[in-house]
Amino acid sequence: MSKPRVAVYKMSSCAGCQLEIINLEPILLDLLGAVDLSYFVMARRENEPGPYDIGLVEGAITCGEEIERLKKARQECHLLVALGSCACYGGLPSIKNWQPQRVVENRVYDNLAAIHSTTAYGIDYYVPVDAYLKGCPVSREELLDFIKSTLLGVRPYLRPHSVCVECKLHENVCLFVTEKAICLGPVTTAGCGALCPSRGKPCDGCRGPANDANAVSLARTMAAYGLHSQDIVRYFRKFAGMTSEFSKGAEAV
Amino acid sequence: MSVAYARQEEWSIPQLYHLPAAKLDPFLNKLKENYTLIGPVVKGKEFVFAPLSDPGELSLHYQTTLLPPKKVLHLPFEVLFSFHEDQQIIETAQEQQQQIIFGIHPCDVHAIAILDKAYTAEYPDPYYIAKRRNTLLVALNCSEPGENCFCQSLGTGPELKDGYDLLLTDLGNGYLLEVGSPRGRELVQVMDLAPAPRVAMVEKQKVLDNARRKFQKKLNTQDLPGILEENFRQPIWEELMHECLACGSCTMVCPTCFCYNVVDKIDLNLKSGKRQREWDSCMLLEYAQVALGHNFRKDRDARVKQRIYHKLVYYEPQFGTLGCVGCGRCIHTCVKKIDITDVISRLRGE
Ligand code: SF4
Ligand code: SF4
Ligand code: SF4
Ligand code: SF4
Numbered sequence: 001m002s003k004p005r006v007a008v009y010k011m012s013s014c015a016g017c018q019l020e021i022i023n024l025e026p027i028l029l030d031l032l033g034a035v036d037l038s039y040f041v042m043a044r045r046e047n048e049p050g051p052y053d054i055g056l057v058e059g060a061i062t063c064g065e066e067i068e069r070l071k072k073a074r075q076e077c078h079l080l081v082a083l084g085s086c087a088c089y090g091g092l093p094s095i096k097n098w099q100p101q102r103v104v105e106n107r108v109y110d111n112l113a114a115i116h117s118t119t120a121y122g123i124d125y126y127v128p129v130d131a132y133l134k135g136c137p138v139s140r141e142e143l144l145d146f147i148k149s150t151l152l153g154v155r156p157y158l159r160p161h162s163v164c165v166e167c168k169l170h171e172n173v174c175l176f177v178t179e180k181a182i183c184l185g186p187v188t189t190a191g192c193g194a195l196c197p198s199r200g201k202p203c204d205g206c207r208g209p210a211n212d213a214n215a216v217s218l219a220r221t222m223a224a225y226g227l228h229s230q231d232i233v234r235y236f237r238k239f240a241g242m243t244s245e246f247s248k249g250a251e252a253v
Numbered sequence: 254m255s256v257a258y259a260r261q262e263e264w265s266i267p268q269l270y271h272l273p274a275a276k277l278d279p280f281l282n283k284l285k286e287n288y289t290l291i292g293p294v295v296k297g298k299e300f301v302f303a304p305l306s307d308p309g310e311l312s313l314h315y316q317t318t319l320l321p322p323k324k325v326l327h328l329p330f331e332v333l334f335s336f337h338e339d340q341q342i343i344e345t346a347q348e349q350q351q352q353i354i355f356g357i358h359p360c361d362v363h364a365i366a367i368l369d370k371a372y373t374a375e376y377p378d379p380y381y382i383a384k385r386r387n388t389l390l391v392a393l394n395c396s397e398p399g400e401n402c403f404c405q406s407l408g409t410g411p412e413l414k415d416g417y418d419l420l421l422t423d424l425g426n427g428y429l430l431e432v433g434s435p436r437g438r439e440l441v442q443v444m445d446l447a448p449a450p451r452v453a454m455v456e457k458q459k460v461l462d463n464a465r466r467k468f469q470k471k472l473n474t475q476d477l478p479g480i481l482e483e484n485f486r487q488p489i490w491e492e493l494m495h496e497c498l499a500c501g502s503c504t505m506v507c508p509t510c511f512c513y514n515v516v517d518k519i520d521l522n523l524k525s526g527k528r529q530r531e532w533d534s535c536m537l538l539e540y541a542q543v544a545l546g547h548n549f550r551k552d553r554d555a556r557v558k559q560r561i562y563h564k565l566v567y568y569e570p571q572f573g574t575l576g577c578v579g580c581g582r583c584i585h586t587c588v589k590k591i592d593i594t595d596v597i598s599r600l601r602g603e
Contacts, residue, residue: 030521148519157516161501161537168505168586169329169532171320173297176588186500186588212499212538212553221588 004053004151007039008083009073011059011066012093012120016137017084018042018058024140031144034151050076054150056083056133060093060120067126074127079150081131082123084138089208089240091136093120098237121242131156134189136206136239142191159190160211163203167194175202182222184235187213187249208240215249223253269449270441273427281308283443284353288389291325292355293318302354313356313423316399317582321508322354322361323368326384330531333380333515338524347383353440356393356421359410360402360578364508365390366416370572371511389436392417394457396464401581403470403594409578411464422457429453472579472594473601478566484600485558493596494554496589497536503583503591504534504560509568509576512540535559561593 008018022043024031038048055077061067074080085091096104097119105115123129133142142158149156159166163185167174175181175197184205185197196203209215215236222232236250272280284290290305293315300315302322320329334344357365365385372381395402395411404410413420418437422429429449432438504510514533519526533540536557541550550556568576577593584592 027521034521034523144521145518148521148523151523152519154517160539161534162499164498164500164502165505165534165537168320168502171296171301171324171329173299173319174502174586174588177586178298186498186502210499214495214498214553217496217498217589 003034003036005036005038005048005051006147007050007052007055007073007077008037008042009039009055009057009059009069010041011057011070011087011123012062013059013084013086013091015042015058017086017135020137020140020143021056024144027144031147035147052077053079054147055080057081057087057123058083060086060090061123061126062093062117062120064116064118070123070126079130080123080127081133081146082129083133083143085134085136085206085208085239086120087123088132088134089122090120090242091122091239094240094242095237096120097242131158133158134207135192139192141193161190162186162210162213163188163190163192163194163197163207166190166192167197170194170198172197175200180225182225182227182235184218187215187218187245204238205235205246206239209243209245213245213249215245216252219249219252229253268432269453270430270432270446271427271449271453272421272430272444272446275427276444276446277428278308280444281305281311281355284355284440286443287351289350289352290355291322291352305355311356313393313421314397315356316397317358317402317580317585319582319586320506321364321580321582322357323364323508325352325354326365326388327368327372327381327511327513327532330529331380333528333530335525335527345380347380349387351387351389352384353389353391353418355391357390358393358395358580359413360404360580361508362390362392362413362416363404363409363574363578364580367509367568367572367574367576367578368511389418389440390416391419391421391437391440394420394422394461394464396423396460398464398467398469399581399585400469401584401592402468402579403472403581404579405465405468406470406472406474406594407575407577407579412461422460424453424456424460429457470581470584470592470594472577472597473603474575477575477597478569480597480600481562481566487600489596489599490554490558493557493591494552497553497557497591498589499536499538499553499556500588501534501536502586502588504536505532506582506586507564508580508582509564509578510534535563557591561596564593565597 055073082088105112109115146156167185176183181202183202185203187210188203188205189207189210219232232253233250236246240246291302292305292311293300294303294310295312300318302318305311332345334342336342372378392413394413398411417433419440420431420433512533513530515530517526517528542548564576
């Protein structure tokens with residue numbers, strides 16, 4: 001039986017999620033025993049053409065050329081996966097969406113002649129997506145779990161609930177309650193192992209809204225903690241402002 | 254299950270000892286020779302139960318801990334067994350070492366009594382039972398209730414009446430030490446302790462009366478099932494639906510919550526793996542989702558109600574006691590300060 005073929009695509013992104021695949025190094029060879037990384041420009045000199053069994057797409061879609069590449073990726077992959085928060089929701093690139101395109105472009109580029117950027121969207125704005133691996137960057141463990149489950153044909157266990165659950169399972173001192181810090185954990189999807197709160201740093205919401213995120217209620221508490229409404233907006237728009245849940249949080253106060 | 258406790262009157266030999274403050278550390282060191290000691294230690298501005306490598310780490314002046322001591326009997330994460338392609342199943346070896354939960358408060362002892370019923374009666378849980386058999390409880394009566402404690406309303410504190418192997422009460426100059434089981438008696442025998450003078454029992458009641466005056470929260474239990482059943486539809490539930498973050502923290506920290514999820518972790522060879530369980534929570538959206546996607550508690554108010562009704566109504570017929578022991582952890586941990594005692598007093602129109 002031939003091994004499942006995996007393709008990794010890069011759109012508008014920092015390449016940090018792809019780097020996480022390479023960071024699987026200690027077990028990368030085992031992984032390569034299970035799948036062929038057939039198309040992975042960042043890691044391979046020669047890349048093989050499709051079709052592929054699994055396509056991992058990193059990055060937000062921010063220009064016409066990417067829309068074309070994304071549609072081609074959808075066609076040549078049996079399963080298409082959003083790899084990381086940019087591909088899931090627009091991620092960090094989406095912070096530009098609340099200013100006029102030209103203003104944002106002007107700030108970055110000297111010569112605007114060749115720049116035709118569009119609103120930054122997650123990939124499901126353009127094509128159907130089979131799975132979402134959230135995070136900035138994506139969690140290696142979740143990525144591996146996803147691949148293993150897919151190979152076995154079972155549903156992967158991707159935690160849908162809040163970061164607080166994992167934070168509690170690790171018995172962290174709650175930064176919100178005890179340290180009076182603003183933490184987006186209560187409305188953010190777990191799966192990171194409560195990475196930031198476990199190191200004393202409040203959750204930044206990088207994994208986007210949990211399955212029953214009540215961002216409006218959290219925004220009210222943030223205001224009650226003395227946060228200015230502009231700051232609350234920034235919190236909710238940092239990674240997943242394009243989601244309906246976090247945009248409600250941004251607009252709540 | 255063979256964890257037997259008796260009321261102290263049933264013992265004929267002296268059951269009261271005096272443990273001078275200066276003898277606490279030597280006592281702990283003695284116990285450490287044969288037992289793993291688990292007790293409250295400082296973590297940042299909070300306390301947690303943790304194995305004591307040095308008796309000096311023990312902080313008996315704690316009011317509450319982040320997670321309840323339940324966590325050493327029913328682990329937050331636990332590998333149940335590993336499985337292999339050739340159908341072989343290897344059970345996780347259970348720790349044989351005896352452990353002592355030292356300084357556990359009355360509410361948490363009551364909570365363990367509830368877990369004992371839940372995990373040993375109708376569907377015996379071998380993982381819980383194996384740990385419970387090897388666990389002794391050296392309890393500590395509460396002299397300083399915390400701001401969220403309301404055990405007094407539920408009869409689960411600040412004084413413990415039974416369910417312990419040993420019971421300590423801080424009398425200032427040392428501890429009154431009461432024996433509650435044959436295993437507890439073995440523990441005191443490692444030290445040469447003087448019997449406590451009779452007056453110690455009077456002093457103990459003074460300490461506890463003083464504690465009883467300090468409670469800031471209460472929960473009126475009179476006809477709770479009636480009150481809650483009458484008020485199943487009430488504007489307060491809708492209000493809580495808008496408030497609650499469905500973060501799950503309140504159940505994660507509850508000493509009587511016993512729900513868990515089971516997840517398989519497959520190895521990369523796809524031929525073997527581990528079956529693992531971890532705490533679950535009815536506050537989470539996916540908890541009541543069944544095959545084909547239907548969800549019995551899709552709305553957040555249904556989940557807020559499930560938690561409160563389970564604690565205050567549904568436990569009683571099953572376990573003969575309320576499911577809340579008044580430890581106050583769910584109040585402390587809630588970012589939105591949703592308070593079970595406040596919900597009840599509002600339903601009562603107080
Ligand atoms: S620190 Fe943040 S993620 Fe952790 S329990 Fe508190 S609010 Fe939740
Ligand atoms: S801790 Fe508070 S906000 Fe979180 S689920 Fe419980 S009641 Fe809701
Ligand atoms: S419901 Fe709250 S107060 Fe009652 S036992 Fe559970 S955590 Fe403690
Ligand atoms: S149903 Fe909810 S309240 Fe009841 S034991 Fe389970 S998690 Fe706790």
